[in-house]
Amino acid sequence: MGQSKAGIIYNDSKPSALRAKDSMVEWLETKGWKVHTATGTSGILGYSQPHSPVRHSPIDRLAPPGFDTDMDFAIVLGGDGTVLAAARQLAPHRIPLLAVNTGHLGFLTETYLPLLFKATEAVLSGDCYLDERTMIAVQVWREGALIWEALALNELVLHREPLTSMCHFEISIGEHSPLDVAADGIIVATPTGSTAYALSAGGPVVIPGVSVLQLIPICAHSLASRALVFPDSELIQIVSPQQDQLILVVDGNAGCYISPHRDEIRIARSSYQTQLIRLKRAEFFRLLREKLGWGLTHASKPTSVELP
Incomplete structure (x- = not known):
């Protein structure tokens, strides 16, 4: 059996993501994993210009070196923009993504930096689920x-x-x-x-x-x-x-x-589908409440009224 392989896609403009990437590489390698790292750059196609030829990047050729169908999973360190770029890079190879929020809203992310190692432990033990997105x-x-x-x-x-x-x-x-x-x-x-x-x-x-x-x-x-x-x-x-x-x-x-x-x-x-790793069964209404405040009771609604 070949060596298990993981990937890390990270936002290199965020120091916290860079530090987490280095720590995770060291941690996974001590567990016997082979780790490939890359930024989300190849998934950010940029913009063609009116005066120059259109850049045509085939959708199945954006994966960084080492990121292929043999990869078990990839960790994404960044915000929703990094997750979107990683999805474009890795979906053709059906690589599941564990998205870790280093940004603000993080609607697509599953966990936060302080829980990175605990979340990755759950993935390594198989205590997780796949959420497939169109x-x-x-x-x-x-x-x-x-x-x-x-x-x-x-x-x-x-x-x-x-x-x-x-x-x-x-x-x-x-x-x-x-x-x-x-x-x-x-x-x-x-x-x-x-x-x-x-x-x-x-x-x-x-x-x-x-x-x-x-x-x-x-x-x-x-x-x-x-x-x-x-x-x-x-x-x-x-x-x-x-x-x-x-x-x-x-x-x-x-x-x-x-x-x-x-x-x-x-x-x-x-x-192709994006496969997001979830640490517990997806409950979409909970996500809407936590991230967008959907379905919450009005905080200003009084619980009782005192008559003068």
Whole structure:
């Protein structure tokens, strides 16, 4: 039997993540594990520029050296942005992620730095669960050629520059009649992404595991344009009939400029999934309460009233 292998993806801009990475490497190696480390950089695709060729990074070639199907699990040290980048890097190799929060909200993370070693001990002993999350594959096609693609765990956002300028979007979902949406932008979100930008734009919260996607206009120019929920088996195609250039952003850390009339965006449920390691059975409503304050009783509500 070969040596067990683990990985660490970390945010190298955070000193606490750097210190935790070094300590964890030493700790795992004393237990006989082979450890590979990398930053989330290769999962942050950056942005193409209007005056330069589009950077095309195939979605299955972003994993750092040593991160492959032989890896048992990977620890992610950072905030939600680092988790999103790591998901894009490692999902094609089905590597489970133990996400450790070194940031602020940490909606996608499972534990915190003070509990890092205890949480990792639980993973090594098998006292954990896998929470599989839907991802979408986003592709940009120009004149019949694929010029850009990315995996998204949260969402795709398409808008004009500046964001406050209204735009028309022609959208086809599966075999249904095409839609024409006038708005500042549009969001296509997964259930995981329903608690991110989509929530701020007025979309519904979707419990992970429900096989749907949602389309949300940003500041729509019509009272009839509202969030739409539809099966994730449907292919979404988007074009813009306007002359103005658009920008496409995936999970907040990858983007591509879109040329009107020339480019078509295609979104479909990916065959890859993000596997998040959970230390206890996932209870989504508890997460909503802890992170977003959903469903809490009003703190100012009196328990009794005294009459004068």
